[in-house]
Amino acid sequence: xxxFPPGVTATIRHALVLNLLEAHRRAxxxxxxxxxxxxxxxxLKWVHSQDPDRAVWLAWxxxxxxxxxxxxxxxxxxxxxxxxxxxxSLTRETPPFDNWxxxxxxxxxxxxxxxx
Numbered sequence: 698x699x700x701f702p703p704g705v706t707a708t709i710r711h712a713l714v715l716n717l718l719e720a721h722r723r724a725x726x727x728x729x730x731x732x733x734x735x736x737x738x739x740x741l742k743w744v745h746s747q748d749p750d751r752a753v754w755l756a757w758x759x760x761x762x763x764x765x766x767x768x769x770x771x772x773x774x775x776x777x778x779x780x781x782x783x784x785x786s787l788t789r790e791t792p793p794f795d796n797w798x799x800x801x802x803x804x805x806x807x808x809x810x811x812x813x
Contacts, residue, residue, distance in 0.1 A: 701744070701747070701748075701751070706744060706751060706755050709737070709740045709741060709744060709755060710755050710758050710759050710762070712734075712737045712740070713733070713737055713741065713755070713756070713759040713783075714759050714762045714763055716733045716734050716737050717733065717759070717763050717774065717779050717782065717783070718763060718766060718773075718774070720733060720782060721773065721774035721778070721779075726774070726775065726778055731782050731785070731786075732785070732786055732789060733782065733783070733786040735789065735791050738786050738787060738789065738791050739791040739792075739794060741755065741756065741787075742787070742791060742794040742797075743794070745805070746794065752805070753805065753808045753809050753812070754812070756783065756805070756806065756809035757809040757810075757812040760776065760779060760780070760783075760809055760810065763776075763779050764776055776810075780806050780810055783802075783806050784799070784802045784803055784806045785802075787801070787802035787805060787806070788802050
């Protein structure tokens with residue numbers, strides 16, 4: 698397990714949560730067609746390149762937090778839509794990281810969802 702500076706993964710997680718919620722505000726339930734901000738996806742891929750388990754943990758916590766908003770707000774994004782949006786965004790190229798295949802993105806998001 699890698700040692701990240703204090704607060705780095707929490708900051709990335711919060712950015713991911715806010716980006717997912719903002720994407721839902723813009724796209725509604727058509728989240729699968731959305732792209733999350735490349736810098737946030739780049740940061741998540743960076744964590745993954747250093748420590749894949751920590752990246753799954755980070756995504757799991759982000760999905761849990763978005764799920765909390767969904768439980769409190771009937772108009773919040775569904776867990777399925779959020780997962781599809783994250784999967785789609787992970788397949789985009791974010792230099793210096795290559796785009797992930799659909800299978801790679803699916804395995805990553807599935808691992809995070811299993812933790813839920």
